Amino acid sequence: MQTQLSFDVVEAKFVKSSKALDQCPAANKPEYAFIGRSNVGKSSLINMLANNKNLAKTSQTPGKTQLINHFIADDKWFIVDLPGYGFAKVSKSDREAWEQMIYEYLSQRENLLCIFVLVDSRLEPQKIDLEFMLWLGESQLPFSIVFTKTDKLSASQLKTNVENYKKVLLEYFEEFPRFFITSSEKKVGNTEILSFIKELNQNFK
Numbered sequence: 001m002q003t004q005l006s007f008d009v010v011e012a013k014f015v016k017s018s019k020a021l022d023q024c025p026a027a028n029k030p031e032y033a034f035i036g037r038s039n040v041g042k043s044s045l046i047n048m049l050a051n052n053k054n055l056a057k058t059s060q061t062p063g064k065t066q067l068i069n070h071f072i073a074d075d076k077w078f079i080v081d082l083p084g085y086g087f088a089k090v091s092k093s094d095r096e097a098w099e100q101m102i103y104e105y106l107s108q109r110e111n112l113l114c115i116f117v118l119v120d121s122r123l124e125p126q127k128i129d130l131e132f133m134l135w136l137g138e139s140q141l142p143f144s145i146v147f148t149k150t151d152k153l154s155a156s157q158l159k160t161n162v163e164n165y166k167k168v169l170l171e172y173f174e175e176f177p178r179f180f181i182t183s184s185e186k187k188v189g190n191t192e193i194l195s196f197i198k199e200l201n202q203n204f205k
Ligand code: GTP
Pocket: 037, 038, 039, 040, 041, 042, 043, 044, 045, 057, 058, 059, 060, 061, 062, 063, 064, 065, 083, 084, 085, 148, 149, 150, 151, 152, 182, 183, 184, 185, 186
């Protein structure tokens, strides 16, 4: 059998936005969720992967994505755009509602094969990201790290930041998770993430 190394998404479509897990589409296809701080570049990354600039709404205004947004790629796998965390202007009750929705979805969605945690490659590890990853680890939920906006750094700065990130994370985790270097602006990391998704799709039962 011939194995294809990478693949492109031919057609991605919006499916629905849900307020809670029980409103999500039937869990009958492999699913990947994208999460991270507000404005980190989730929607832009999804659009790069889906090969469609207009699929997920991107914005300059943090906190744009509020619901669990399902998209389907080539009728085979779900892409999920989740609302960002750490948006300063959010009230306590909104934050609690967010936590309830996200934690329920992440811990109970049966077809969720990997959670991509996006972090801004320009920043030092942020407490809120570390706490979130620790929660994922404790909950035994599979996740990968996606460094975003790498076009805004020189190659050497990027290397330094990634090394530093590893160092900090290894104080909490035994192994550094799988990670991806990306730029939605320059289309970097697309092939790597899609190959990984393809690999996981093959094991979906
Ligand atoms: P929320 O849904 O509000 O949480 O934001 P988000 O994480 O979906 O971020 P979004 O994709 O909307 O991007 C936020 C801003 O960052 C936009 O102005 C994007 O154009 C910009 N951006 C996203 N990815 C990249 C990238 O790879 N490089 C550069 N230079 N800018 C990017």
